[in-house]
Amino acid sequence: MQEIINIFIRSVFIDNMIFAFFIGMCSYLAVSKTVKTSIGLGVAVIFVQIITVPINYLLLEHVMKPGALVWISDSFKDVDLSFLSFMVYIATIAAMTQLVEMIIEKFSPALYNSLGIFLPLIAVNCAILAGSLFMEQREYKNIGEVLSWGLGSGVGWMLAIVSLAAVREKLKYNKIPAPLRGIGITFIITGLMGIAFMSFLGIKV
């Protein structure tokens, strides 16, 4: 249990997707103009993340790892499909976002109206794919740890985008040198926020 909480804390504050790995930057920069839309996108990312990361974990463990297909028959024990992982991950993500979109549309039109436009965007959000790739690289031991990583990375991403949006809303009232206006100052602010986040280094539960 402690390990699971530890992974969560690490993935939100220390290994933050944005500030430590620059993952999901494109939508982070493009959508962070207002707090309201960035909350919408953040929630959608968390939602998709906690669905796709465990599914990809199960696929990796039971289909793609060397010898993982033993449960079908013993003759498959030399099969190694791990070179297909990129393709399988991206297919899972594209299919899941499509499915999640349809389910939400059917059962909760209100949520669909607020998330709807963001869901198709998420299929090509690097943060989602990176969630699965880091899951493979870090070799988490069980589904609980994987779930905690998926949730934590999503929450960390949302924290980053919402706080940047809050700063950018205030930025409208400031005088910024013309060539730096817009995207330039956003980069520098993100850099400064990253330095602030470095103060979390070394936290352990």
Add this chain to the structure above:
Amino acid sequence: MSIFTSKNFKLLSNPLNLENPVTVQILGICSALAVTTKLKPAIVMGLSVMVVTAFSNLVISAMRNTIPPRIRIIVQLVVVASMVILVDQLLRAFVYDVSKQLSVYVGLIITNCIIMGRLEAFAMGNKPWPSFIDGIGNGIGYALILIVVAFIRELFGSGAILGYQVVPQSFYDAGYINNGMMIMPTMALVLVGVIIWIQRSFNKELIEKD
């Protein structure tokens, strides 16, 4: 039909400055920044992205009239993913240490916005050959920013270029210290911010109004 008309040459040269994918179109930041602590991985990453962009542009452009519009994103993702698998296997075979350093960022080329952006904006509406050139041009524009950032970070962060020590020992004896900040991930963001600042003060038409 000549191979390098002036229109095709524009496709190659525009992404270097006025339509640079990183600093002007703001695409592909995701993987651009993390690989720039050292010059070597940055060059390898730039080349990989260039290859994937050029060839997936070529393939998608050749198939553009047969792809049903509703499922085009999935078709594009599959084409890009197979290109990236090829590149990943090649990197593992020939430059294993760099491939280890790049870690997940090779896989992330799949969702690199430059590739999806160019596929949607260019390859879906143009012939294969111009699309191929457009892919090469955008790849070079991306690699250019990576190399500039990596050069500055490696020079000031570890006093070396491509792994060779360029800051002489006598400097260190006199009290010069490598700037540890440059190795930190956050400095890449600040550097790109500054590059955008410099670029826009030379090209006034890129300044954002609001």
